[in-house]
Amino acid sequence: MFAKLAQPYPLGATLCDQGCNFSIHCPESNNIQLILFDERNNKTVIELEHQKMGIRYTFVHGVKAGQVYGYQVQDKSGTRLILDPYAQALNQIPHYTEPFSAEASWAFAKSVVTNHDFDWQDTPRPQVPYEETILFETHVKGFTKRHPEMNEQWRGTYLGLCQPEMLAFFKAQGITSLQLMPVTSCMSEPHLLKMNKINFWGYNTLCFMAPEPRYAVHDAVTEMKTMVRTLHQHGIEVIMDIVFNHTAEGGEGGPQFHFKCLDKSHYLLNSGKDYVNFTGCGNTFDLSYQPSLNIVLDTLRHWVTHYHIDGFRFDLAATLGRRREHFDIHGAFFKAIAQDPLLRQVKLIAEPWDVGPNGYQLGHFPRGWNECNDKFRDTVKGYWLCNHNPIKELATRIMGSRDLFSAGCWPDKLPVNFVSYHDGFTLRDLVSYNHKHNLANGENNRDGHGDNRSNNQGIEGETTRLSVQYKRERQKRNLMATLLFSFGIPHILAVDSLSHTQRGNNNAYCQDNEISWADWQLSEESEQFRDWLAQMIAARKQWMSPFIRAFSGKDRGHHRIHWRRSNGQHMNAEDWQGLEAFALYLGLYKDGEELLFLINHSSIPTRYRLPQGGKWSVICDTSDSQLRPRQIQTTYMQSAKSLTILHRA
Known part of the structure; x- marks a missing residue:
């Protein structure tokens, strides 16, 4: 009876009234079994008796939402439990103590069968036009962790971002779109675990479809949906920063969570001897391989369908169009997105580079994609802060970088302009530090970018000298006024609205502390800047957006x-x-x-x-x-x- 219910597609764990279908692509793992865990962590071993094109699958009667599961495989070190790459939730925050052995894998986070029933209360999606979009790059935990007026239980969580205090702030600032730093499940790199640190930013994805449990009070799935629904009810879009260029398994010798055990030679780009590292993170996810492309597309549809996500910002997106050393604008990933009736309706933002050969691809992404414009960043910072005076370059950037993005394709092809991002100095630190101060990261200040194009106005770091403070505040306004009244989509680092300092740390990826947590105790100057910025955003919507609309397309x-x-x-x-x-x-x-x-x-x-x-x-x-x-x-x-x-x- 249940053999008829068993299906190879969709991959992952799919519920129905009678139970759950389990399906996993594992062409290199013939000896693989499904493991179900009860509340006492006792396990039941189930054979995957059906096969099709490298997929093993079975149907298990009576399985309900909340069922904890994994897959058992054999390797040289013993019997290992691996995650379902299609896992839609995890039962705990992922963590382990080095080394990640086969034995240790059984105490690690496990996959959870998920029911996506949720009352969206007929909430419409905001669908903010491109020319009116204000991106606000936000860390779920970092932005609310120290909010003094918020109930402590919500601070640092999904639900914290949709509390009345935050909604009032977003509305007052005129923000249209929250661009969330990664909220997919993340695993910290081994070198951070050895230093008792974590990957705070989250750019080291474990399971593409599972929301990060660190930001949940009880249930990450329901709480993240509640956050999105509430933000939508107030007209605010949610853009996810998502990482498909590499996985948390790293390079040779890195931990084995799923892909390395299931299909070592293909999911991750391989030279024949070692993993190819075009990302600087140990491995490169290979989207020229059909199963890799499938999971990426399935993941995007998952977030849009089940979480009503309004768009994505793709980290190191040049990797998505790679055929090994070459970038292909006509690559399978771009074609697949363009023909997908669901995905082609959402905002698509590329970080248009990676660290591999031919990795810098600004201006080369297909129609329908917006691109993070680092030429705007470098030109504007250099002009105001470094006494560079390239007025031809500045004029080009203010007018929308039409050397790279034809106005005939605006507004949907507008560049994403920015001055500060999560990586690099905050706005306040750009005008307060000449040099990076990253010793807290434990890498002897060797990490982080050296080309900051910053200017401390005469004194390194914090100062009470009024003349220096005045210069710094004026330069902050110069940078943000240029950003808001240039042709493009402005990207604002959320903590910049509060004049937050990271004390000169320009790579605070592992700082889950007050270096990264937004400081809501504002000085008089910081309050003035917050209010000034809110008024400038309103002025942009009133005066600049109509000009962008008029300067777009055939007119x-x-x-x-x-x-x-x-x-x-x-x-x-x-x-x-x-x-x-x-x-x-x-x-x-x-x-x-x-x-x-x-x-x-x-x-x-x-x-x-x-x-x-x-x-x-x-x-x-x-x-x-x-x-x-x-x-x-x-x-x-x-x-x-x-x-x-x-x-x-």
């Missing part, structure tokens, strides 16, 4: 763009070699709304002559810590090292 050539000297004259070829004070004029159609950017990179105030035709309204002047609406008409005195944005209807 992009019907508008006015002029680059001017401070005296109002048009810039010439010589001016583009290093003019310190200049202006950008944007006008819609022949006589529509106008924006004027007054950019003063010099160390002295500069008077600008404004285009005639009526009064201009001041949106912001970054030399001022507050937005002061006022009107001007003929000239404007622009302070040194600052930016003013004007609007005229």
